[in-house]
Amino acid sequence: MNYTLQFRDVFAASDLLLDGLALTLELSVVTMLSGLVIGITGAAARVYGPNWLKRPVGVYVEVIRNTPLIVQLFLIFFGLPSAGLKFDAATAAMIALSINLGAYSIEILRAGLEAIPKSQIEAGQSLGMTGLQIFRYVIIFPALKLMYPALASQFVLLMLATSVVSQISAQDLFHMASIVQSRTFRDFECYIVVAAAYLALALVFRLLFALLYQLVFARRTSSR
16 A cells, blocks of 8 residues: 555645534534533423423433434425425534434433432422422532533534534535545545544543533532
């Protein structure tokens, strides 16, 4: 095998790759926030909600977790226009990724909510706290702390999964890399750069999540 790596042409198109990187970051951050909101709301509904609410949330979780992300993405981008709902590629990607992450977040946070001792809840009730106050001050913080590592890992996996949105021509990092590859014909070099970029993003996100844990959970706990 006699092959010489040549990255010059790939780096010459760095503006395209940076544009794709920007969309990948935007998709990741927006989806992480919306997925967390869906996860907290859905987990609370599954654990503390009435039966008429628990069942549809449970169906949502099972359907999303047992179907491929790319199928969900295609249903939103290609299927919904038949029903009169049409989204551009970036919006469809955000919706699909949020729905997907939300389902996984619900199950992760449900385990955390169920791990909270009933004695803590009863203590809040004895103090005259409302159900919302108990959830806010007694339940959700310990549950988030308990399940934080699993949530952080799921968020990083979600960031890596954003590459699938290139299949609907959303101009993320992977899609832009494909354009660069088609122009330069430097397949190996192009995807080495992309792999390195995703690796760097994953490491940066893990570092940020570790710092966030120290700021939100570790210090707050030690100060009590």
